[in-house]
Amino acid sequence: xxxxxxxxxxxxxxxxxxxxxxxxxxxxxxxxxxxxxxxxxxxxxxxxxxxxxxxxxxxxxxxxxxxxxxxxxxxxxxxxxxxxxxxxxxxxxxxxxxxxxxxxxxxxxxxxxxxxxxxxxxxxxxxxxxxxxxxxxxxxxxxxxxxxxxxxxxxxxxxxxxxxxxxxxxxxxxxxxxxxxxxxxxxxxxxxxxxxxxxxxxxxxxxxxxxxxxxxxxxxxxx
Numbered sequence: 271x272x273x274x275x276x277x278x279x280x281x282x283x284x285x286x287x288x289x290x291x292x293x294x295x296x297x298x299x300x301x302x303x304x305x306x307x308x309x310x311x312x313x314x315x316x317x318x319x320x321x322x323x324x325x326x327x328x329x330x331x332x333x334x335x336x337x338x339x340x341x342x343x344x345x346x347x348x349x350x351x352x353x354x355x356x357x358x359x360x361x362x363x364x365x366x367x368x369x370x371x372x373x374x375x376x377x378x379x380x381x382x383x384x385x386x387x388x389x390x391x392x393x394x395x396x397x398x399x400x401x402x403x404x405x406x407x408x409x410x411x412x413x414x415x416x417x418x419x420x421x422x423x424x425x426x427x428x429x430x431x432x433x434x435x436x437x438x439x440x441x442x443x444x445x446x447x448x449x450x451x452x453x454x455x456x457x458x459x460x461x462x463x464x465x466x467x468x469x470x471x472x473x474x475x476x477x478x479x480x481x482x483x484x485x486x487x488x489x490x491x492x493x
Contacts, residue, residue: 273408277397277404278378281387287377292339299376301319302373303370307361324337344371348367351364380401445487445492450484
């Protein structure tokens with residue numbers, strides 16, 4: 271699916287509207303849904319005209335899998351029980367019912383692409399050749415990302431076992447002055463004073479408290 275989308279995007283090919291079959295994995299679909307628990311809506315339970323590719327699982331896996339087999343314009347009810355350790359404790363372990371409308375289906379496969387299209391828009395002669403090149407490119411990107419991730423892990427370990435012994439005071443002071451300037455700019459944009467702004471927006475008791483914390487914030491950033 272990733273390879274297909276990359277090829278379609280590179281060749282500026284729009285997915286094709288499907289009306290003669292139900293949705294399947296890999297289709298680009300538009301959905302509207304409303305979820306309830308015990309008859310009541312909850313945070314994040316409803317959305318209109320959301321575009322997803324079935325199988326990417328940007329939404330819940332069970333939710334996306336339940337779209338398979340629906341035709342464009344059809345409605346369905348999807349039942350989903352949130353895990354007991356779900357991050358939102360207000361719905362953890364509870365069962366939600368989603369009223370879903372599958373608004374449209376579009377084919378996101380490379381069946382839409384011909385060898386002639388590949389010749390006209392790339393340095394390759396056939397779709398198979400171009401697909402192999404795209405796969406190689408993706409593999410190379412993944413390999414590079416693995417190196418970056420490994421370097422990040424190594425750097426994190428180094429930092430965990432290191433001790434900061436000092437800061438460039440000029441750099442700290444520059445950051446403090448920049449923060450003050452930004453605060454004053456936002457205050458002017460909101461037709462208020464810097465003191466009133468930090469009290470209202472940041473919850474400080476006074477501008478002095480905000481000012482006193484700028485040095486620590488600068489050092490934390492530099493860490």
